[in-house]
Amino acid sequence: MRIAPFCKETQMESGVCGNNVLLTKVRSIKRIKKGEEVTVAYTDLLQPKSMRQTDLWSKYRFICCCSRCGAVPPTYVDCVLEEISVVNGSSSSSDSGFYRDKATQMLPKYIDDAISDYLSIGDPQSCCEKLQHVLTQGLRDERLECNDGMSRPTFTYWLHPLHHLSLNAYTTLASAYKTCANDTLALFSETNGNICEAFDMSRTSLAYSLLLAGAANHLFQFEPSLIASFANFWASAGESLMTFARSSTWSEFMPLSSLSSIRKHNCLKCSLRNKYETGSFHSQVQYADFEHVSSEFLDCVTGYVQTVWHFLVHGCNHLRVVRDPLDFKWLMTAKYSSLCEIHCCSGNNGGLNSGVYKNISGCEPQGCTSQVRIHLFQLGVHCLLYGAYLAGICFGEGSYLASHIQNILDCVE
Numbered sequence: 001m002r003i004a005p006f007c008k009e010t011q012m013e014s015g016v017c018g019n020n021v022l023l024t025k026v027r028s029i030k031r032i033k034k035g036e037e038v039t040v041a042y043t044d045l046l047q048p049k050s051m052r053q054t055d056l057w058s059k060y061r062f063i064c065c066c067s068r069c070g071a072v073p074p075t076y077v078d079c080v081l082e083e084i085s086v087v088n089g090s091s092s093s094s095d096s097g098f099y100r101d102k103a104t105q106m107l108p109k110y111i112d113d114a115i116s117d118y119l120s121i122g123d124p125q126s127c128c129e130k131l132q133h134v135l136t137q138g139l140r141d142e143r144l145e146c147n148d149g150m151s152r153p154t155f156t157y158w159l160h161p162l163h164h165l166s167l168n169a170y171t172t173l174a175s176a177y178k179t180c181a182n183d184t185l186a187l188f189s190e191t192n193g194n195i196c197e198a199f200d201m202s203r204t205s206l207a208y209s210l211l212l213a214g215a216a217n218h219l220f221q222f223e224p225s226l227i228a229s230f231a232n233f234w235a236s237a238g239e240s241l242m243t244f245a246r247s248s249t250w251s252e253f254m255p256l257s258s259l260s261s262i263r264k265h266n267c268l269k270c271s272l273r274n275k276y277e278t279g280s281f282h283s284q285v286q287y288a289d290f291e292h293v294s295s296e297f298l299d300c301v302t303g304y305v306q307t308v309w310h311f312l313v314h315g316c317n318h319l320r321v322v323r324d325p326l327d328f329k330w331l332m333t334a335k336y337s338s339l340c341e342i343h344c345c346s347g348n349n350g351g352l353n354s355g356v357y358k359n360i361s362g363c364e365p366q367g368c369t370s371q372v373r374i375h376l377f378q379l380g381v382h383c384l385l386y387g388a389y390l391a392g393i394c395f396g397e398g399s400y401l402a403s404h405i406q407n408i409l410d411c412v413e
């Protein structure tokens with residue numbers, strides 16, 4: 001295949017390969033310098049290098065030598081996507097390679113089992129319990145044999161919060177909690193206690209969508225080729241936030257009337273809505289303005305997240321220790337399992353799930369002012385607008401994602 005720049009003069013010249021020229025539009029996600037190699041993604045770019053290479057070899061029989069795959073040492077993104085830590089009861093860490101290998105076998109299997117509880121067996125609650133267990137307590141290796149009768153220190157295997165399995169877990173938790181909430185509402189719609197439980201589950205689902213978008217936002221700073229996943233995460237967080245903010249189901253917890261006044265509201269701090277409505281999202285000039293649009297978006301979104309995050313993580317012990325889902329910079333310096341150690345020591349009455357499923361009585365509408373609903377709504381609008389902007393860059397104006405977002409935004413007016 002030959003890829004040539006698209007311009008009006010060359011467009012209809014007689015095709016180089018004969019008369020039947022098949023024109024395929026190829027979109028570039030970034031500016032291409034003269035002489036720069038153009039690469040195409042054949043595989044999921046949120047996988048770490050080893051998985052991409054295995055995938056490419058088994059499907060296409062080639063070894064990728066792009067700048068990301070060829071980087072020595074591996075890029076920051078490829079490192080965190082497969083980073084695990086092995087925590088030993090004692091300080092001696094002999095055989096650390098052995099336990100690291102065990103961890104890289106046990107963690108994926110554990111996550112796969114948890115996800116299949118939801119997707120294959122249809123038990124989202126069990127899936128949520130298992131995933132949150134491994135995220136908050138790590139995975140303890142209890143099968144170590146003691147031939148000599150001596151007790152050995154237990155090993156605990158931790159996933160980095162940006163490990164690709166952690167990202168899978170956040171995606172799954174967002175979806176599984178939403179399903180849990182809907183199941184709970186459908187089964188026991190008449191009792192108040194269950195509406196409250198469903199309300200907590202819905203909030204937890206939203207919080208995981210935001211955490212995923214925040215994680216992707218962090219990785220994207222280092223790896224621009226992740227833009228397509230990035231677009232999808234923001235769009236889906238935006239859609240969930242809007243659905244939640246507009247639903248009358250929650251009116252006893254959040255006054256709905258406040259929403260009608262802001263339907264037509266334009267954000268005064270950023271120009272996203274204005275650019276969206278005037279169609280300038282789709283001009284080349286606008287793409288060149290990427291940094292500016294992104295920083296405007298992040299400024300606004302950071303403000304809204306600060307006012308709603310506490311409210312969203314109310315029922316979730318795992319996420320309560322995350323101060324700001326959009327800020328992953330601390331991970332680059334801190335030892336990451338300390339996040340979870342803080343969690344374990346914070347006296348959460350003894351269980352990973354105690355907050356999530358047994359919190360019915362503790363559902364005081366703290367922070368549930370009308371302001372929260374407005375901010376959730378505004379946050380949703382911003383995520384969708386930015387998602388539409390990214391979708392335009394990745395897939396073009398008439399793409400599925402772009403028109404899907406447009407439909408959601410239009411039915412708000």
Ligand SMILES: [Zn+2]
Pocket residue numbers: 064065066067068069070
């Ligand atoms: Zn590559």
Ligand SMILES: [Zn+2]
Pocket residue numbers: 267268269270271272300382
């Ligand atoms: Zn704004």
Ligand SMILES: [Zn+2]
Pocket residue numbers: 196200314315359362363364
């Ligand atoms: Zn509650």
